[in-house]
Amino acid sequence: MPSPRDASPRLQKALDETVETVEKTIKRLLPETNLAERHLFDAMRYGVLTGGKRLRPFMVVQAAALFNVDPSRARRTAAAVEFLHCYSLIHDDLPAMDDSDKRRGKATVHRKFDEATAILAGDTLLTLAFETLSDRDTHADPHVRIELVRKLAIASGGHGMVGGQMLDLIGEKEEFDLGTISRMQRMKTGHLFAFSCEAGAILGKADEPHKKALCNYAYDLGLAFQVTDDVLDVEADPRDTGKPANQDEKAGKSTFVSTMGKEQAKMRAEMLVHQAIRHLHIFGGRAEMLKELAMYVLQRRA
Amino acid sequence: MPSPRDASPRLQKALDETVETVEKTIKRLLPETNLAERHLFDAMRYGVLTGGKRLRPFMVVQAAALFNVDPSRARRTAAAVEFLHCYSLIHDDLPAMDDSDKRRGKATVHRKFDEATAILAGDTLLTLAFETLSDRDTHADPHVRIELVRKLAIASGGHGMVGGQMLDLIGEKEEFDLGTISRMQRMKTGHLFAFSCEAGAILGKADEPHKKALCNYAYDLGLAFQVTDDVLDVEADPRDTGKPANQDEKAGKSTFVSTMGKEQAKMRAEMLVHQAIRHLHIFGGRAEMLKELAMYVLQRRA
Numbered sequence: 001m002p003s004p005r006d007a008s009p010r011l012q013k014a015l016d017e018t019v020e021t022v023e024k025t026i027k028r029l030l031p032e033t034n035l036a037e038r039h040l041f042d043a044m045r046y047g048v049l050t051g052g053k054r055l056r057p058f059m060v061v062q063a064a065a066l067f068n069v070d071p072s073r074a075r076r077t078a079a080a081v082e083f084l085h086c087y088s089l090i091h092d093d094l095p096a097m098d099d100s101d102k103r104r105g106k107a108t109v110h111r112k113f114d115e116a117t118a119i120l121a122g123d124t125l126l127t128l129a130f131e132t133l134s135d136r137d138t139h140a141d142p143h144v145r146i147e148l149v150r151k152l153a154i155a156s157g158g159h160g161m162v163g164g165q166m167l168d169l170i171g172e173k174e175e176f177d178l179g180t181i182s183r184m185q186r187m188k189t190g191h192l193f194a195f196s197c198e199a200g201a202i203l204g205k206a207d208e209p210h211k212k213a214l215c216n217y218a219y220d221l222g223l224a225f226q227v228t229d230d231v232l233d234v235e236a237d238p239r240d241t242g243k244p245a246n247q248d249e250k251a252g253k254s255t256f257v258s259t260m261g262k263e264q265a266k267m268r269a270e271m272l273v274h275q276a277i278r279h280l281h282i283f284g285g286r287a288e289m290l291k292e293l294a295m296y297v298l299q300r301r302a
Numbered sequence: 303m304p305s306p307r308d309a310s311p312r313l314q315k316a317l318d319e320t321v322e323t324v325e326k327t328i329k330r331l332l333p334e335t336n337l338a339e340r341h342l343f344d345a346m347r348y349g350v351l352t353g354g355k356r357l358r359p360f361m362v363v364q365a366a367a368l369f370n371v372d373p374s375r376a377r378r379t380a381a382a383v384e385f386l387h388c389y390s391l392i393h394d395d396l397p398a399m400d401d402s403d404k405r406r407g408k409a410t411v412h413r414k415f416d417e418a419t420a421i422l423a424g425d426t427l428l429t430l431a432f433e434t435l436s437d438r439d440t441h442a443d444p445h446v447r448i449e450l451v452r453k454l455a456i457a458s459g460g461h462g463m464v465g466g467q468m469l470d471l472i473g474e475k476e477e478f479d480l481g482t483i484s485r486m487q488r489m490k491t492g493h494l495f496a497f498s499c500e501a502g503a504i505l506g507k508a509d510e511p512h513k514k515a516l517c518n519y520a521y522d523l524g525l526a527f528q529v530t531d532d533v534l535d536v537e538a539d540p541r542d543t544g545k546p547a548n549q550d551e552k553a554g555k556s557t558f559v560s561t562m563g564k565e566q567a568k569m570r571a572e573m574l575v576h577q578a579i580r581h582l583h584i585f586g587g588r589a590e591m592l593k594e595l596a597m598y599v600l601q602r603r604a
Contacts, residue, residue, distance in 0.1 A: 036482065037468040040460055091425060096417035115398035119421065120468050123393060123428065124460040130432045131455035134448050142444040146436050149451050153433035158342055158426040166342040166422050180338065 007299075011292040015058055018078070022057040023049065025075040026082065029132055039113065043121035044128075047109045048086045055225075055293070056081045059196035062289045063214055067204020073139055077148065077199050080132040084156055085192065087125035090118050092165060098251075105242035126156075139203060147202050155191035164188030168253070176254040182223065190222035197290075213282045217290065220276035225297050227269040230255040231262060232302070240302040273298050309601075313594040317360055320380070324359040325351065327377040328384065331434055341415065345423035346430075349411045350388045357527075357595070358383045361498035364591045365516055369506020375441055379450065379501050382434040386458055387494065389427035392420050394467060400553075407544035428458075441505060449504050457493035466490030470555070478556040484525065492524035499592075515584045519592065522578035527599050529571040532557040533564060534604070542604040575600050 007015060026048055033041050057078030064074035093100040093108040094115065101111050110118035132138060133148045154160060164187030167176075171184065197214035232241060233248045234257055248255045256265045276294045280287040309317060328350055335343050359380035366376035395402040395410040396417065403413050412420035434440060435450045456462060466489030469478075473486065499516035534543060535550045536559055550557045558567045578596045582589040 035465075036472060036476075037460075037465050039472070040465060040468040044460070087425075091421055094418075094421065096421060116396075116471055117468070119393055119396065119398060120464050123389075123424075124464045126425065126428055127455050127459040127464065130451060131459055134452035134455060142448045146444045146448045146451070149432060149448070150436035153429050153436060157429040157433055158339075158346070162422050162426045162429065163337075163339050163342060166339040166419070169418055169422075170338060170341070174338075 007296045008292055011289065011296055014062075014289050015053070018058045018061050019054050021071075022054060022061070022075055022078045022082065025072075025079045029076070029079055030083075030128070039117055040120055040124060043109055043113045043117045044125055046112060047090045047118075047121055048082065048125065050106050051104045052082075052086075054078075054082065056085055056192060056196040058293065059193065059218065059290070060199050062287075062293070063197045063200025064203050065200070066283055066286055067201060067206050067210075069200060069203040073137075073203055074200065076132055076135070076138045077203060078196075080129040080138075080148075080152070081192070081196050081199065083125045083132065084129040084152065087122040087129070088156075088161055088165070090122040090125070094118060097165075097169065100243070102243060141205075144202060144205065148199055151198065151202070152195055155195040160187055160191040161189075164191075171253050172251050176259075178256075178259050181254055181256060181259060185223055185226040186219060189226050190219045193218040193222035193225070210282060213279050217276045217279040217294075220272045220279065221294050221297060224269045224272035224276065224294070227256045227265050227272065228297055228300065230257045231265055231269070232300075233257070234262060236301060242302070269298060309598045310594055313591065313598055316364075316591050317355070320360045320363050321356050323373075324356055324363070324377055324380045324384065327374075327381045331378070331381055332385075332430070341419055342422055342426060345411055345415045345419045346427055348414060349392045349420075349423055350384065350427065352408050353406045354384075354388075356380075356384065358387055358494060358498040360595065361495065361520065361592070362501050364589070364595070365499045365502025366505050367502070368585055368588055369503060369508050369512075371502060371505040375439075375505055376502065378434055378437070378440045379505060380498075382431040382440075382450075382454070383494070383498050383501065385427045385434065386431040386454065389424040389431070390458075390463055390467070392424040392427070396420060399467075399471065402545070404545060443507075446504060446507065450501060453500065453504070454497055457497040462489055462493040463491075466493075473555050474553050478561075480558075480561050483556055483558060483561060487525055487528040488521060491528050492521045495520040495524035495527070512584060515581045519578045519581040519596075522574045522581065523596050523599060526571045526574035526578065526596070529558045529567050529574065530599055530602065532559045533567055533571070534602075535559070536564060538603060544604070571600060 030041065030045055030048065060078040060081055061074045089103060090109045092098050093103060094110055100108050102108060109121055129152065130149055133152060134145055139145050156162065164184050167184040168188060194215040197218040198211050201211045201214055230248065234246060236245065238245050256268065260268065273294045277291050280291055332343065332347055332350065362380040362383055363376045391405060392411045394400050395405060396412055402410050404410060411423055431454065432451055435454060436447055441447050458464065466486050469486040470490060496517040499520040500513050503513045503516055532550065536548060538547065540547050558570065562570065575596045579593050582593055
């Protein structure tokens with residue numbers, strides 16, 4: 001698994017802590033079974049527990065901390081977001097989609113198990129995300145739980161993440177302009193980043209300006225993340241990223257790099273990250289980790 | 303599309319009414335678009351709007367009527383259940399799963415569009431089910447909405463519908479005993495039938511005994527439905543069902559018919575239907591349509 005290099009020591013420590021505590025929660029929510037259909041649960045655990053930087057859980061946990069939310073509630077919400085994110089990876093890797101054999105240096109779920117199991121494991125993780133959010137243990141107040149459910153559904157549906165993935169597939173055949181690429185990336189990544197940050201505020205019953213600030217931070221960061229992803233696709237070491245180089249070009253996809261060139265793309269990422277950080281001024285000095293996360297997105301090599 | 307033959311005139315009228323009103327709701331919740339990714343929404347509409355008996359929506363609407371629920375709320379909930387049901391059909395039909403070219407006499411979604419689009423259309427319908435239930439328009443009380451979300455997630459997840467589909471695939475390679483077949487069918491069909499009936503009671507803030515009665519009715523009916531499905535697989539006219547005969551045997555699946563024989567299976571279905579109807583005694587004479595639905599399951603030819 002590629003580790004998030006070049007993170008500052010204290011960001012690295014906070015990231016490691018999130019990985020550890022959220023994975024404990026994930027394992028509790030997704031226990032091993034001895035049922036005849038255990039295969040399905042093995043595939044889900046495999047798809048969720050094989051590494052990953054856990055950026056979205058980190059955002060949930062950090063945003064929740066700004067409003068003094070009970071950490072166990074934040075971790076359950078973080079796990080739900082990660083279930084959703086991992087379902088999308090499992091389905092995106094399928095032969096009919098991106099047809100990836102490896103992710104994070106390991107066999108993808110459909111290669112390790114089989115295609116049918118991978119489809120069903122993704123379906124179940126998506127469903128489990130909503131099951132987790134709707135549970136009383138996630139928050140005692142049903143207003144909070146239903147807001148989490150509704151906003152996650154919107155962020156990840158046809159006008160959010162899945163719609164973005166559809167656009168991505170269309171982009172293999174059609175050339176996109178910068179506006180369409182930006183809209184696609186906002187759908188693919190931005191909305192779920194925004195939900196992750198806003199979820200912390202929802203759990204803390206924060207007011208609209210604070211929710212809005214976190215969403216704006218997340219949208220800028222999400223776009224910066226995708227721009228750097230496109231840059232890494234052309235210049236990263238496959239040993240760091242765990243995936244082959246130049247995948248986008250091979251797939252014929254329009255990217256920020258193919259549209260604006262690598263240097264322009266790097267400048268754009270930098271601009272977006274600084275803009276993201278400015279949205280956090282509303283929190284005074286209390287959102288340091290989210291600011292460092294933004295800087296890390298610029299510096300990452302994987 | 304096979305029409306539900308042999309339904310009594312008044313059941314037929316009620317079924318037709320549900321088809322009409324729920325499809326209107328579905329079209330409103332899933333409008334056509336002119337977005338670049340409209341393909342995705344076209345596939346969703348195709349997957350949801352090409353016929354079907356709408357048994358689950360009918361259960362929601364009929365159960366809700368027992369508690370004088372606002373019909374528009376019942377129809378939204380019914381649409382959500384149908385989104386979920388249709389997502390499961392779209393994914394089950396995929397080449398990696400049941401590999402079906404036709405459903406209800408028409409091309410399946412992955413044949414009409416393509417595999418990637420079918421996977422994403424299913425994902426989006428699943429997500430839209432939760433988006434719909436969590437919307438204020440479905441019920442003003444967040445306690446009601448969150449109970450709907452939670453129970454639908456449990457009914458359709460790894461210990462419900464998707465787990466049942468996993469077992470079904472395992473059953474193509476392993477021989478199942480009657481207990482495992484019954485458990486599988488309860489997961490595949492029973493839990494979503496039970497949710498459909500219970501949803502009406504949840505919307506009406508009914509007490510536990512009434513919820514329980516509706517669930518018990520639905521479980522018995524769901525099992526009867528699957529038993530008759532297995533019978534139809536060996537004896538129905540493909541022109542009625544819109545799918546080839548003997549699919550189960552060809553797929554090497556253990557069914558109620560392969561395990562207990564056709565005549566025993568028919569008797570079992572009859573016994574289950576009468577048991578289902580007895581659970582409705584708690585409603586006195588007010589659940590006539592649900593009783594007729596149960597009788598229809600015995601008589602259907604498609």
